[in-house]
Every structure is written in structure tokens, then in C-alpha cells.
Amino acid sequence: MTPRRGDNLDTVWDRPAHTKAKHDILVKYLQAWFAIMGGSSWVSKAGVLDGFAGPGVYSEGEPGSPVLVLNALLDHAHFGRWDGTEFIFLFNEQDPERYASLDAVIADLANDPSRPLPKNIKIHPANRNFSELGEELLNGVTNGLIPLFAFVDPFGYKDCSMDLIRRLLQYDKGELFIYFDFNSVNRFATAGNVDDRFEELFGCDDFKNAPASGEERRIFLHDLYESQLRKVCSFAHVRSFAMVNEKGRIGNYLFFCTRDLQAFDRMKAAMWSLDRSGEYRFEDRLADQEVLFDPELDTRPLQDELALHFAGRTVSIDEVVNYVIADTPYYSGQVRRSTLKPMQADGRISSPNQVRRGTYPAGTLITFP
Ligand SMILES: C[S@@+](CC[C@H](N)C(=O)[O-])C[C@H]1O[C@@H](n2cnc3c(N)ncnc32)[C@H](O)[C@@H]1O
Structure with missing residues (x-):
């Protein structure tokens, strides 16, 4: 069957190496985040939103992000101590066939007789586009917002507006882990034909001033997105991790945003604990030098x-x-x-x-x- 989606992929697709890297960070960080939420006497509810959840599985049976996120909690060594905290998972996927797959994967997990789902875990799969879902969530808030970790993992640049992110994560305990598809941003930012989308994405129209090419363009677009996350969404701490492929090219970035310094520390600890892979690496820069997130620490x-x-x-x-x-x-x-x-x-x-x-x-x- 010919794929007919904008992303040109089938319902379930092969897991690329960088996706595995993204998953490793997500799981490592969430293990720490769940422990903070579960161990806090003031947190009675905490939520994880996977806004672009995918089909729940990859072509060789590898788990998708919803499964990994759930297992990060269920398999946590201290989970048994956290029955005073309700953990709410919201897994959203827009594509109907991928959603059907996701729903089946989650149902299998939730109904596994060898591991009955504890009562303090609530799972809500949803089949919306991210902006509709976000508005519904905000309209449904009656008792104030809860600590929320949002994983926003789109293909490309559509449907993740800065303004929606701001409103969803305005509560002090809101955190964001977002995939910034630099490749497509780079390609279309000054093309003029999708300006509306880019205004939503960046929450401003300054992207139109990006230099035409090269390193300057990359830095401009990256820095603009980062500064908008700080300014518009009032995240005190924003850090990006560049994903670099085998040829040394930056394809995209992961941005982590929080208002909590300790959370920021834990996310970086998660980055540094990644296994080395020949196919991708993460890097950052400091003091005009490349910083590789590599087990062989160079300080x-x-x-x-x-x-x-x-x-x-x-x-x-x-x-x-x-x-x-x-x-x-x-x-x-x-x-x-x-x-x-x-x-x-x-x-x-x-x-x-x-x-x-x-x-x-x-x-x-x-x-x-
Ligand atoms: C990069 S994939 C997600 C992968 C998944 N998070 C994981 O790590 O296993 C992006 C998913 O978003 C879905 N999608 C595309 N546009 C969407 C939208 N506007 N709202 C929600 N989901 C969307 C796509 O069908 C695709 O399954």
C-alpha cells in the first residue's frame, strides 16, 4: 500500500537511530521526574502528556514513546511507595490508523494479567490533532493545573504553537521536552509560503529575518526558538541538545524547558548517561568548544x-x-x-x-x- 500521509510513512515505521536516542533520554529523565512527583507530599496528581504519541510500536516490535513512558513508572524500583500520587497519562495521536494501533498497544499493556495496572495510574488515549486536544484540556481545567510533563514530538513544524505550549504549561510545575525539526524549519523559514505556520511555531515573525544560509542561519533560527520559549512561555531554564548524524550534520534539536533548577540538573544528568552510539551523537557548545555528551567526560x-x-x-x-x-x-x-x-x-x-x-x-x- 502506498503511504498517503504527509510524513510519507506507513502506519508503523522503522525506528531510526535518533529515535532510540530520544527515547533513552525520555526514559532516564522520567525515572527521575516520577521519583520527585511520587516522593513529594504536596503532589497528589501528576500528568504526562505525549501529544504526538505515534502508533505505540515500531516495525521490529520496538516500543514507542507511550509504552516507554508508562514502563518508566511501572518498572520504577520505588513505584510501590507512591500510592498517594495519581499518575495520569494522556497519549494523543491524530492519524486514525496509528491511533488504532496505539489504542491496541495500550490496551494490551493495561490488561496484562501478569501485571495488573495499579489503581493510581489512569491512561487516556486520544485521537485528536494536538491543538484541538490542548484546547479541550484547557477548557476542562476546573481545579487548577497539575504538574505536567509534556513530550511534544511532531514530524516537522506543524500544529505545535508557542501560544498553546505557553498556556498548557503555564503552571509553575509544567515542563516541556520538545523535538525541534530544524531540517524543515531551515528549509521553509524564509520560503514565504508557510509563514502562518511559522508564526504559530515561533510565536512571532522574526524568523523572516533569518540569514539566507550557513551556520549563521542555523544559529539564528535555533536561538530565536530558544529565546521565545524563555520569553513567551516564561521557562526559566531552556537547554537544547543538538542531534548530530554520522556525517556530522545537525538534523534537529531536543529542547528541554523547566522552571526548576534541580529538574534541569536531572535532565542533563540523563543526557550524560546515554550510551554511546556510532549512528548519532548529541552535542552542545561552551566556551567556543564543542561539548559532546559522551561517557568519556571531557571537562x-x-x-x-x-x-x-x-x-x-x-x-x-x-x-x-x-x-x-x-x-x-x-x-x-x-x-x-x-x-x-x-x-x-x-x-x-x-x-x-x-x-x-x-x-x-x-x-x-x-x-x-
Ligand atoms: C515523530 S512521530 C511520534 C513518535 C512517538 N512520539 C515515539 O517516540 O514513539 C509523530 C506522530 O505525530 C502524529 N501527528 C501528526 N500530526 C499530528 C497532530 N497535528 N496532532 C497529533 N498527532 C499528530 C503522526 O501521525 C505521528 O504518528
Whole structure:
């Protein structure tokens, strides 16, 4: 049968390598997020919205995002302790045949006699386009918004408006993990024939000013999207991870957005714990250097950045760690032993109150010459 969808794929398709990478991050991060939600006495309900959920399965039987998201909770070692929290899952897929597949996959999971679904899990599959679903959700809110993690994973640039994202995730505890299909944005941003779509996507029309080509264009479009997520949606912390293919080309980005510094830290920890794959890699930049999310940790860009940023000052270890979390691709677990200790050995920092050289417990002051 000839596929007739805009994306040119069948109901179920082969899972590309970058999708596996995306899934690994999603699962790693959600394991941490569920633990925070389940362990908080003030959270009685928490929601996960998979707005572009797909058919629930790939051609070789690999699980799709809804299954992975659910299993991240069901298989969590501490799930049994969280019966005071209701976890609500909303899986949305617009295409009718993919939705039928998704519905069947979820029904199998929910009715598995070897693992009955716990009462504090509620699953809602939906067959809408994302904007309709978003409006319905917002109209249905009567008792205030709940902590919500939204995974927004479209093909291309359609139907994920900045304004809807803002409204859905306006509650302080709203978080977003969104796939930004840079390839198609790059192709059409200044073509003039889909400006309405791009105005929705970016929440402004500044994309029309993108340079015509090259690195400058990429940086312009990327930075515009990032700054709109901060400005329009008031996310305090936004970080993008570039997905780079075997040929070294950036195809797209994953953006993670939150208002919680610890959540931001956990997402970066998830990025750094990814297995290495020959087919894709993730990268970021710091201090004019490439930062590869690679198990073989290279903290030289971070060392250079800290030396520059704190030059001439004596600051607390907390200030250093918070800066690393908020403003660099690195996370808190990489600061002391992997970054500051070698900097001290190289004479790039010193401390006026350190008890033991190379260790930085709370209260330690660090001098950057
Ligand atoms: C990249 S795939 C999702 C993959 C899935 N999240 C996963 O990781 O396994 C995007 C899905 O969005 C669906 N879709 C396309 N436009 C949509 C829309 N406007 N609203 C909701 N779903 C849409 C497509 O049919 C496709 O299944």
C-alpha cells in the first residue's frame, strides 16, 4: 500500500537511530521526574502528556514513546511507595490508523494479567490533532493545573504553537521536552509560503529575518526558538541538545524547558548517561568548544568557562554549582572531582578555607585568579 500521509510513512515505521536516542533520554529523565512527583507530599496528581504519541510500536516490535513512558513508572524500583500520587497519562495521536494501533498497544499493556495496572495510574488515549486536544484540556481545567510533563514530538513544524505550549504549561510545575525539526524549519523559514505556520511555531515573525544560509542561519533560527520559549512561555531554564548524524550534520534539536533548577540538573544528568552510539551523537557548545555528551567526560570546556566567568572573584561552591547547572551543558555531579580538582591541580583555582585539597564540601570558597 502506498503511504498517503504527509510524513510519507506507513502506519508503523522503522525506528531510526535518533529515535532510540530520544527515547533513552525520555526514559532516564522520567525515572527521575516520577521519583520527585511520587516522593513529594504536596503532589497528589501528576500528568504526562505525549501529544504526538505515534502508533505505540515500531516495525521490529520496538516500543514507542507511550509504552516507554508508562514502563518508566511501572518498572520504577520505588513505584510501590507512591500510592498517594495519581499518575495520569494522556497519549494523543491524530492519524486514525496509528491511533488504532496505539489504542491496541495500550490496551494490551493495561490488561496484562501478569501485571495488573495499579489503581493510581489512569491512561487516556486520544485521537485528536494536538491543538484541538490542548484546547479541550484547557477548557476542562476546573481545579487548577497539575504538574505536567509534556513530550511534544511532531514530524516537522506543524500544529505545535508557542501560544498553546505557553498556556498548557503555564503552571509553575509544567515542563516541556520538545523535538525541534530544524531540517524543515531551515528549509521553509524564509520560503514565504508557510509563514502562518511559522508564526504559530515561533510565536512571532522574526524568523523572516533569518540569514539566507550557513551556520549563521542555523544559529539564528535555533536561538530565536530558544529565546521565545524563555520569553513567551516564561521557562526559566531552556537547554537544547543538538542531534548530530554520522556525517556530522545537525538534523534537529531536543529542547528541554523547566522552571526548576534541580529538574534541569536531572535532565542533563540523563543526557550524560546515554550510551554511546556510532549512528548519532548529541552535542552542545561552551566556551567556543564543542561539548559532546559522551561517557568519556571531557571537562576542559567547563574549566575554561568557569575560569573566564568567575575571573578575579572568590565565590562559594554553591554559586559555582548553580552556575554550572543553569548556564552550561554540564550537571552538578561533574563539578567537584572532574572539574575543580584538576583545575586546582593545574593552579587555575585556590581556596582560602579548604580543609582538604581537591575536596569542596558545602561552605568551601573558591578563588579564581
Ligand atoms: C515523530 S512521530 C511520534 C513518535 C512517538 N512520539 C515515539 O517516540 O514513539 C509523530 C506522530 O505525530 C502524529 N501527528 C501528526 N500530526 C499530528 C497532530 N497535528 N496532532 C497529533 N498527532 C499528530 C503522526 O501521525 C505521528 O504518528
